Amino acid sequence: MKIKSLHINHNILLAPMAGITDLSCRLLMRPFGIGLAFTEMVSANGLVLGGDATKCLLASEPEDRPLGIQLFGENPATLAEACRQVEAQGDLIDLNIGCPVKKVVRSGAGSALMQTPQRVAKILAAMRRATDLPLTVKIRAGWDQTSINFLEIAHIAEQEGVDAITLHPRTRIQGFSGTADWSLIGELKRRATIPIIGSGDIFDAEDAQRMSKETxxxxVMIGRGCYGNPWLAKNILALQNGKSAVEPSIEERRKVALHHIAIFLRYNSERKTVLDMRKHLCWYAKGLNGAAQFRARINQACSIIEMRxxxxxxxxxxxxATAEDS
Ligand SMILES: Cc1cc2nc3c(=O)[nH]c(=O)nc-3n(C[C@H](O)[C@H](O)[C@H](O)COP(=O)(O)O)c2cc1C
Known part of the structure; x- marks a missing residue:
């Protein structure tokens, strides 16, 4: 797959997910077959004001490529300046037009932009002038069920020189409830002349195969389906190549969980590692015998040694327990 000049080996993208897809998560996931990963969303205002916490979100490594940097904001000049500041640190810049979080929406950014098409045009024109990197947008279906306007926003994006569009076909009001309406991805694909990336509700390899076929x-962009399951990308690739998906063994899950902690610890303090890794470890344990007890214990753990x-x-x-059962 190609987005402008950027070649992507596999058409499996890792979704930007604030609080999840940090550098360590991306480094863990990439070897399983991720073709392109994104930073968590980065505030253009925060960047331009020089906020250290915002800059931390841009942390990367040579093996963390190709990397899309996702920006959010509402001001064309600020977003253009943010593009200039980050363009040496990634391979692609993405504008977030989908975030449903109240604080973001109140500022006029994220999914609030679905309601202001003229502003989207101004922002994208300014970003396009500011950078030659591939420029993409990630949009929702619309603000609510009565204002489904992804085709209008996508048309504006194409006119302003955007190189690819990701659609998460839920409205802002839906948040993450209900199901993603994949038929909208198909509709967009039929109308658009640039690459279309589908996002929403890919929880196993068969889902990815169905989304590709139906739309x-x-x-495909994988998000929550990766929770505790970096094997998802590998299994999607397997199906694409006519092979079967293979579930990881319990031993493999253990190894990857420990490896995830080790990578996280490279970039973070022990305290942050213990707090942030809790959720990932609960996800690795999901569905296994004794998972509920493990969750309770891991959420009380205070040190890395205890966690290990x-x-x-x-x-x-x-x-x-599994061996005894079988
Ligand atoms: C915890 C969380 C954080 C997210 N953060 C972002 C973000 O920073 N930028 C963005 O464009 N989308 C974000 N999303 C949306 C995902 O990228 C994706 O479009 C959505 O979760 C639907 O895909 P899924 O059903 O495969 O998870 C986030 C989703 C979740 C669950």
């Missing part, structure tokens, strides 16, 4: 989208010990015990017992 003819150029790439709990992981060791949990996965050993889960493996034994």
């Amino acid at each position: 003819s989208c150029d790439a 010990t709990l992981i060791q015990h949990f996965f050993e017992h889960a493996a034994m």
Whole structure:
């Protein structure tokens, strides 16, 4: 797949997810077959004001490529300046037109932009003038069910020189409830002349295959389906190549969980690692024997040593219980 000049090896993209897809998560996921990953959304205002916390979101490594940098904001000049500031640090710049979070929407950014098409045009024109990197947008279906306008926003994006569009076909009001209406991705693909990326509700490899088939989208973007499941990308690739999806063994889950902690610890303090890794570890344990008890314990863990010990015990017992069951 190609987005402007950028070649992407696999048409499986890792979604930008604030609080989830930080550098360590991206480094963990990439070897499983991710063709393009994105930073968490980065505030253009924060960047231009020089905020350290905002700049941290741009942390990357040579093996964390190709990388899309996702910006959010509402002011054309600020977003253009943010493009100039980040363009040496990534391979593509994406504008967030989908975030439903109240604080973001109140400022006129994220999914609020679905309600202001003229502003979108001004922002994209300014961003396009500011950078030669591939420029993409990530949009929702519309603000609410009575204002489904993704085709209008997509048309504006194409006219302003955007190189690809990701559609998460839910409205802002829906948030993450209900189901993503993939037929809208198909509709956009039929109308658009640039690559279309489908996002929403891909939880297993079969889902990705169905989305590709039903919509003819150029790439699929995986989000929550990766929680505790970096094997999702590998299994999508397997199906694409006519092979079967293979579920990871309990031993493999244990190894990857420990590896995730090790990568996270490279970039973060022990305290932050313990707090942030709790959710990931609960996801790795999901569906296994004793997962509820493990969740309760891991959420009380105060050190890395304690976490590693709990992981060791949990996965050993889960493996034994599974062996006894079969
Ligand atoms: C915790 C979380 C954080 C997210 N953060 C972002 C973000 O920073 N930028 C963005 O464009 N979308 C964000 N999204 C939306 C996802 O990129 C994706 O479009 C959405 O979750 C639908 O895909 P899924 O059903 O595969 O998760 C976020 C979603 C979740 C669940």
